[in-house]
Amino acid sequence: MRIFLKSIPMLILGVVLFVPNVFAANSVTRLDGASRYEVAVNVSKQGWSSASTVVVANGTAYADVLTAAPLAYKYNAPILLTESSKLTTPTKNRISQLKPSKVIVIGGTISVSNNVVSEIKNLGVSTVERIGGRSRYEVAQNISKKLSSNSKAVIANGTAYADSLAIGSYAARNGIPILLTTASSIPEPTKNAMGSKGTTSTIVVGGEISVSKSVYSQLPSPTRIGGNSRFEVAANIAKKYYSSSKAAFVSNGYTYADALAGSVLAAKQNRPMLFTDAGSLPTATRAVIGSNSKNTFTVLGGTISVTTNVVNQLKNVIVGKKVFVDAGHGGYDSGAVGNGLKEKDVNLAVAKLVNSKLSAGGAIPVMARSTDVFLELSERVAKAKSNNANLFVSIHANSASPAATGTETYYYTKYEADNSKRLATQIQNRLYKALNTQNRGVKIGNFHVIRESTMPSSLVELAFISNVNDASKLKSALYQEKAAQAIYEGIIGYY
Ligand SMILES: [Zn+2]
Known part of the structure; x- marks a missing residue:
């Protein structure tokens, strides 16, 4: 027995000696799923064990839901995704688990059909509220009406989805409505929203191709967070608002569903959303990670959206150096x-x-x-x-x-x-x-x-x-x- 006990430390020592180059590593947590619907469910599991309100949006048509993060955050509601015609099974099961008394459906009946609304009600949800509109601009306006008063507004291009999703966490956390514009002119619903909210200053997200100088000059006290790519815009947002945070969310910069579902969780955790290519971290993303010494990452999506190679780069302590x-x-x-x-x-x-x-x-x-x-x-x-x-x-x-x-x-x-x-x-x-x-x-x-x-x-x-x-x-x-x-x-x- 005595001999046996003595041999244990020797064995442990042996193992340590023969493992070469064990480096310190950054922390990476992946919120995975077989589909975007499952990823959203797993994001919700990370942040919520129950929820009195849940936001449901179309998982493939993002235009209506780009601006929903501040609303979801206000009600401490996870964002779950659905198909237009029927509620997907993972989403249905998750709603049953969360037992919300209210579900807010984002978008018109083309995005989320009345059949889906019926299915949600059949799960025992007493109130289902739809926030729709004739355009993405009007949906954004209608969402802004539900938010508390705020003199600031975010302005992003309604077709540059990545920009809205990159600012989603910050806007949500600070109760700032996200309003949408075209590159060359401010749509009426957005003007009306700023008028009724009494907007006195604006955060413009995206470069001059997304939001032109002309639009910029018409906005109240604008500040631009630009960039030469979606990666750089997200990196610049992280640099401006989250430079002291060691943590960040990372999602694919071209497939928006995961970032959408993740935006409210990022807001809850007060972390920025960074974007990546599927195969390798873009330089702009590396740079903000390196200069802010970020070392804790939540990766959204499966290995097709964000490959193991990207995860390994994030784990590597030299990332962005x-x-x-x-x-x-x-x-x-x-x-x-x-x-x-x-x-x-x-x-x-x-x-x-x-x-x-x-x-x-x-x-x-x-x-x-x-x-x-x-x-x-x-x-x-x-x-x-x-x-x-x-x-x-x-x-x-x-x-x-x-x-x-x-x-x-x-x-x-x-x-x-x-x-x-x-x-x-x-x-x-x-x-x-x-x-x-x-x-x-x-x-x-x-x-x-x-x-x-x-x-x-x-x-x-x-x-x-x-x-x-x-x-x-x-x-x-x-x-x-x-x-x-x-x-x-x-x-x-x-x-
Ligand atoms: Zn020499």
């Missing part, structure tokens, strides 16, 4: 030359691999050079600075007498000394193992690029071009790949 990858030398400056190698070529080959690993991993890498060109050292430093790089990693290969061999990584003490040393250590401890070279250690080096760069910075000397054995590794695609992986993992290890 800007890493400057500096391939040393270039152009007429070959760097060290020997054993059939030019240092500039080795540096660039490894830098490109590091760059693509960082990009695939969710970071925002910036390369000093991606071709065989010359850059002054000061230009490299300036480029990292102008890109607001979080880290600077310079890649070089060494040269000395033929006997000199091994891997070393440098940092400098002028700026971010501790973090620079930590970065260098994280890289070095992986790099010499990956290359199976002598560990020459982490050193202080007075090199221009790491001395003058103000962010945490380190400079790796992969191995010696002047040494036959080292050079054979530097020449090898396999070892270049290993070196890049070690540098990449060192960067993750730093975070």
Whole structure:
């Protein structure tokens, strides 16, 4: 028995020792479902165990329901989705579980038929209220009438669905009506809504293609939150209102049902809605995550809407971090030359691999050079600075007498000394193992690029071009790949 007990810690220790590279990870919760109807149900389960009011909207025709989030939030109501002609089974079951006394149906009978209303009543719901209108603009106006008084209004393009959904959480949380416009003129229902609400200031969501300068100039005290894409608009909303929040919702930027259902939950949790492509996080989304150090994500939808790759990027602690990858030398400056190698070529080959690993991993890498060109050292430093790089990693290969061999990584003490040393250590401890070279250690080096760069910075000397054995590794695609992986993992290890 005694022996048995003693062996347990040994076993645990063994497991820990043989699991390489267990990195810290961001938290990602996926609210999944076999259909948009099920996703909405699962969103409601995350936020509500019961609800006195439920909002029901068409799951495929969004125009009417874009502006419903503030209303749903006011009544602490989850948004469930339906087909037009009949109530979908998951939605029906969920209404039965939530036992609301009231259901608010959004849209006219084309969006949600009277048959659906009958089905809802048959579930024992005493009041079913329909908020309709002859157009999306009028539906938005009618929804605004149900909200408490507010001197602000959100104005978004009625056909740019993503913009309304991106602001939904904020508008809902703050009781601000979302009103819709066309790009070139303000529809009458929207004018009337602003008139009767006494709107004195407006938040305009979307760029000038969505809401023209002409419309903008007709609005009361407008402030624009624009962007060059739906991803950037959502990111700019998150930046403006949620910069101190470490959490965000993430949904597909092109399939709106999940974001719609998720908007009220996001409002309840006071979190922004960010958008993604299905396969990979867009740069604008990465950037706001990185600059606000967000580390807790609720992903809406299944793996077709938001792939596992996106989830892995969100989990990765380097997500959105800007890493400057500096391939040393270039152009007429070959760097060290020997054993059939030019240092500039080795540096660039490894830098490109590091760059693509960082990009695939969710970071925002910036390369000093991606071709065989010359850059002054000061230009490299300036480029990292102008890109607001979080880290600077310079890649070089060494040269000395033929006997000199091994891997070393440098940092400098002028700026971010501790973090620079930590970065260098994280890289070095992986790099010499990956290359199976002598560990020459982490050193202080007075090199221009790491001395003058103000962010945490380190400079790796992969191995010696002047040494036959080292050079054979530097020449090898396999070892270049290993070196890049070690540098990449060192960067993750730093975070
Ligand atoms: Zn060099």
